Amino acid sequence: MNIILLGPPGAGKGTQATHLVDSRDMIQLSTGDMLREAKTSGTEMGQKVAAIMDRGELVTDEIVIGLIREKLQGDKKGGFIFDGFPRTLAQADALEKLLEECGETLDAVIELRVRDEALVARIVGRAEEAKAAGQPVRADDNEESLKIRLMEYYKKTSPLIGYYYAKGLLKRIDGMADIKVVQAALGALLDG
Numbered sequence: 001m002n003i004i005l006l007g008p009p010g011a012g013k014g015t016q017a018t019h020l021v022d023s024r025d026m027i028q029l030s031t032g033d034m035l036r037e038a039k040t041s042g043t044e045m046g047q048k049v050a051a052i053m054d055r056g057e058l059v060t061d062e063i064v065i066g067l068i069r070e071k072l073q074g075d076k077k078g079g080f081i082f083d084g085f086p087r088t089l090a091q092a093d094a095l096e097k098l099l100e101e102c103g104e105t106l107d108a109v110i111e112l113r114v115r116d117e118a119l120v121a122r123i124v125g126r127a128e129e130a131k132a133a134g135q136p137v138r139a140d141d142n143e144e145s146l147k148i149r150l151m152e153y154y155k156k157t158s159p160l161i162g163y164y165y166a167k168g169l170l171k172r173i174d175g176m177a178d179i180k181v182v183q184a185a186l187g188a189l190l191d192g
Contacts, residue, residue: 007112025078056148112175
C-alpha cells in the first residue's frame, strides 16, 4: 500500500509515518529527512539544500523527484509513505508519473487536520525539548521559519486537498487528537 500524508508542518506526519513503519513494515519517504541527510552530506548539492532550507524555502522538484526515484527502485516492503511530498500540484503530477514508471499506484491520501496556533506551540516545544535533551535543534524549528513554511503550505500545498478529493483518494483525520487516537484512526482508514 502506498499513501501520502498531507498536513502543515508540525501536524504529526513524521510521528504517524514512524508508527506505520514499525507496525506495518512500510517505508517512510520523508523528503524532510532525505533533504536533511543531503544537507549534512557536505556535497555541493547538500550545501544548496542547506541554504534553501535555512531560509524556510522549498527545494526544486527535480532534486526531490530524484531522491524519491532512488528510494522507489529499492526494497518495497509493506509499501511507501510519502511524507512531505508532493507539496504542489506539479509535484503531484510528477509523483503520479514516477509511480507509473516504477509500476506503483497510490492507494490513499490522508490529511492530518490541525490548527495553526497548535502548530506553533508544537514546533517551539519540539525545539525546546531538543535543547533540554542536548540534541541538535533543527534550523527551521522556530516561530519565524514556521510562519514562512505555513504560508508556503497554504499557498502551494492546500490545493492538493481538492486535487486528491476529486480523484477519490482523500481521507481526513483530526490531527489534534492524542497520538494513539490518530494512530487508531489511521489504521482504521488503511484497513477499511
